[in-house]
Amino acid sequence: MSAETHAPMSRHKAPDWLWYVGVPAIGAALYLLYGQLSPIAEWITSLFPVARDSHSGEAIAFFAYDVPKVLLLLTGIVFVTGVLRSWFSPEKTRAILAGKNAVWGYPLASFLGVLTPFCSCSSVPLFIGFVSAGIPLGVTFSFLIAGPMVGPVGLGLLYGLVGWQIATIYLVFGFTIANVAGFVLGRLGLERYLQDWVRELNAGPVGDFPEERLTLVDRLKIGLEQVREIVGKVWIWVLAGIGIGAVIHGYVPEAVMLRIMGDDAWWSVPAAVVVGVPMYTNAAGVIPIVEALLDKGAALGTTLAFMMSVIALSLPEMIILKQVLKLRLIAIFIAVVAAGILATGYLFNILL
Secondary structure (H helix, E strand, O other): HHHHHHHHOOOOOOOOHHHHHHHHHHHHHHHHHHHHHHHHHHHHHHHOOOOOOOOHHHHHHHHHHHHHHHHHHHHHHHHHHHHOOOOOHHHHHHOOOOHHHHHHHHHHHHHHHOOOOOOHHHHHEEEEEEOOOOOOOHHHHHHHHHHHHOOHHHHHHHHHHOOOOHHHHHHHHHHOOOOOOHHHHHOOOHHHHHHHHHHHHHHHOOOOOOOOHHHHHHHHHHHHHHHHHHHHHHHHHHHHHHHHHHHHHHOOHHHHHHHHHHOOOHHHHHHHHHOOOOOOOHHHHHHHHHHHHOOOOOOHHHHHHHHHHHHHOOOHHHHOOOOOOOOOHHHHHHHHHHHHHHHHHHHHHHHH
């Protein structure tokens, strides 16, 4: 990171006590705001001359809720990782996760993803924080895949829908895909396909002063500067991605998917993945669709492949990731994860 990047921070003359009081106060305010996003989104939707349960009402409510949710997550996570990065430079982070420790990084990242109740677009902020902190790319991909695919919300709903045996198998498959895909992507040496600004962020120093001389206020300033730099680059794409997701969420007909996945034809699993990728919803949103598909006679493996593709390979997620990854890396990521999803779908159809 260049000296020019940090020049604005040096002009801040606020006393130290203001940083110690202000940062926790702002964090608490944002946390309280996050808890009120649902009623705020409903209120915003009510301002439009559309019925709440109409296609337009669903799309507006989805957009009004997801935009501030993702931006708040992005801001908070980037700030925290920016502060942490002042202690752990990219070189230190890579050293910690190198060699044997890197092997443990994949299951640890996947496990962290399983514990986080995020949809794919909500996982992107933490993914960006990991990448900007210099954590190995394959490890960050393991988190990005596991988070939406086998998160606690979707897994809990799946337990209630199909029973613990199938849900446990799904958990094992999802966790395995996250680990294997992350490992494969990590071994391919794809860091050169990160966007240039991300590679420059990783290569540069974390502050204007040597690490050992940084005060806590210096570290808080670094976190704030990371928010300004990273969120300032990707916010417009967050809006664009969620806007597309809102349209899909409100208008894509369920009947189309039922016609595609109603039998055990060999092509039904890849067709389900192709249909699922352009969609966008979280695990809680896709479970009712999964239930409807199963009730209509769709094959279990085909339906689960559709579910995985919706929540792990959504089009809005790819649009947001485009600001961090080059198109070739996004294409490789889609190919590796899609291969794992296809294998899961076919195995479920064969075994169950």
